Amino acid sequence: MSVHGTLLLRHHRPFIAFWLARVFTASGFQMLTVAIGWQMYSLTGSVLDLGLVGLIEFLPKILFILITGHVADRFDRRKVAALCQSAQGLVALGLLIGTTVDGISRETIFLIAFLLGTARAFEMPTTQALLPNIVPPGLFPAAVAASASAMQSATIVAPALGGLLYALGAGWVYGPATLLYVIALSLMLSLPAQQKPLKQKISVESLLAGFRFIRSRADVFGAVSMDMVAVLLGGATALLPVFAKDILLTGPWGLGLLRSAPAVGALLMSIYLARHPIERRVGPVMFSSVAIFGVATIGFGLSTSLWFSLVTLVLLGAADMISMVIRGAFVQLQTPDEMRGRVGAVNGLFIGASNQLGDFRAGLTASWFGTVPAVLIGGVGAIVVTGLWIKLFPTLARRDHMHEPTTEHAAKVL
Structure with a gap:
């Protein structure tokens, strides 16, 4: 562990509570995702339905984009995050009850996906904006890396655990997930109140400040x-149940391993970046990581071996973590506290568009061209994007340092 990481854990108990809350929330969500995906594919056998689940989960990010960030800036972020976690816990409890009475249908899963997406749409910008309130500026980079490692740790263990538990029955996944959310919201409410809520009146200008800033x-x-x-x-997460069942010829446990593999790569990379932060040649490193992401996606699409598929997904996750860390540094460190929620909501929209809409894109193209061609098309597309963005954003491609002083410029977009 780095010196900063040691100081962070030793002297900042609120961060430990925040870190654990993130672990439990992410674990609950990952377990739900594995179970819902497998249950939907078992019910309908439709790859398009798997994509629709991702699309429906993403819709709240669009519908409530102007509200979620403002809520995070105007109200107590601890309470908002805890409320979102309680809502997700109720979703897990509803799935447990529905499975017990054999009342889960295709339409029920779509409704559950929308409710889950709504809670997460409010939770993401809130927790992102909350972190700078509990960590001193000098330890913030280490906190970002540690927070990322928390998410990836949960993403490694929880999907595999969810897959194993699902083999015993769907209820064995939904029950523990409910408990994880209860623990998470308790930890979130234990954090100290250090936020200065936004006093600015709600207006079109204040609602759009996050878009203008980015x-x-x-x-x-x-x-x-x-x-x-x-x-x-390049995202192929929605198609993992198809690869697990029809191409790699494995079961729910194999699906859990496939969902965990990208997080293994991301965790290893986050640990490396915490000890060796990216300080020079930021642009070239980020563009290279996106290209590697595309190559790894192509490798996964061509694989017929579970173990080789796991290797490609580990590489994919490591490459994605690099771009995520750079993006996080750009957005969080350069944003004033009073508008972090609104900027975080916009950033969350970008992330959600890539993940949930990526799931829909994968399901749609798989229904048109087949599962393997859909993944290959996505991998090639990611490589093409790398070259195109070098032309569109030449200063980013040549960027050397991670962040620059922007306080004066930030004030202008408020």
Whole structure:
């Protein structure tokens, strides 16, 4: 562990509570995702339905984009996050009851996906904005890396655990997931109140401040948009149940391993980046990572071996973590606290577009061309995006340092 990481854990108990809350929330969500995906594919056998689940989960990010960030800036972020976690816990409890009475249908899963997506649409910008409130500026980079490692740790263990538990029955997944959310919201409410809520009146200008902030910075906009488009095209998460069942000939446990593999790569990379932060040649490193993401996606699409598929997904996750860390540094460190929620909501929209819309894109193209061609098309698309964005954002491609002082410029977009 780095010196900063040691100081962070030793002297900042609120961060430990925040870190654990993130672990439990992410674990609950990953377990739900594995179970819902497998249950939907078992019910309908439709790859398009798998994509629709991702699309429906993403819709709340669009519908409530102007509200979620403002809520995070105006109200107590601890309470908002805890409320979102309680809502997700109720979703898990509803799935447990529905499975017990054999009342889960295709339409029920779509409704559950929308409710889950709504809770997460409010939770993401809130927790992102909350972190700077509990960590001193000097330890913030280490906190970002540690927070990322928490998410990836949960993404490694929880899907595999969810797959194993699902073999015993869907209820064995939904029950523990409910408990994880209860623990998470308790930890979130234990954090100290250090936020200065936004006092500005709600207006069109204040609601759109997050968009204006990101759009006013070419490098920030280029980073988040490239990541969004690359993952939108290259994402294949929605098709993992198909690969597990029909191509790799494995069961729910294999699906859990496949969902965990990208997080293994991401965790290893986040640990490396915490000890060796990216300080020079930021642009070339990020563009290279996106290209590697595309190559790994192609390798996964061509694989017929579970173990080789796991290797390609580990590489994919490591490459994606690099761009995520750079994007996080651009957005969080350069944003004033009073508008972090609104900027985080916009950033969450980009992330959600890449993940949930990527799931829909994968399901749609798989229904048109077949599962393997859909993944190959996505991998090639991510590589093409790399070259295109070098032309569109040349300063980002040549960028050397991670962040630059932008306080004066930030004030202008408020």
